Amino acid sequence: MPKPEITTEELTALDRALLDALNPLATALRARETGLPADLMWAGDPADVALSVLSTWKVVDEEVKRLTAIAAQTAGSYGASYERLGAAWGITRQGARKKWPDAVERPAASGAGASGLELFGGTAELFREASSAGWRWTGRGADGTLGGAAAAPALATKEEAAAHAGAFLKEHAAG
Template sequence: MPGPPSVSRSPAETAALVTQAVDELTRRLAHSSVHSPEDLPDAAGDARRGALVRLRILNDVKLAVRRLEDQAAHTAAESGAGYPEIGQAMSISRQGARRRWPGLITSSTSHPSSHPTPRSS
């Protein structure tokens, strides 16, 4: 059965969509985290507090993205991808991918055995 049709987007279009989604998410999370305006001395204090809450949330998003990148890199390697392919997907060099994930590609992940292991009888 064929998979879902692929949607082709440029990197700029993808980045714009992701930016919009993350902005919306951080604004919602920040809004639910900020105290009521009467807790703050003035509007500038409210703006400052809101911006600092958003910064903290954006840092948490960055950490989450990093974990998701690690998971995807491991899945790609387990599926037979090498450092050149992983680097290309991340817009970094093969060496950059190797530095980011040392030991990710091993002989068992980079060259799946096409020869069956002999069994003793």
């Protein structure tokens, strides 16, 4: 994805929109900091006023970083790779992976398909649920008890599903 080009007019409009959005926040933060009424908000030492604006830009910068991470996560959830995220941001694939480590789901090392588990004389099957991309399990304990977490929310990882299934199998081991 090529880096988007922005015209001088678009940059000027963006600057104006950002300054218009920043002003009420800067005013509110400065009012809380100084205790001055709104009509005297910007009175004072010019360095202090400029520092108030700078600290407000820091708040905006942190919010932009948060929203950027959400956008990367959203793109990753729709199948974008770290290579594509990096290209969109103008950095390498490795840079994108470092910047947004959880944006792209990595395939499980042990495979993404269903797998079985045999413990304490019982068996369980772990499977990935397509609708939620989470993991579930069903099992039969050695005592014949059936179990599974069909009604509960899907689990985040295969390992977490295995832990739940293992605890069930231990609880229902042959006497």
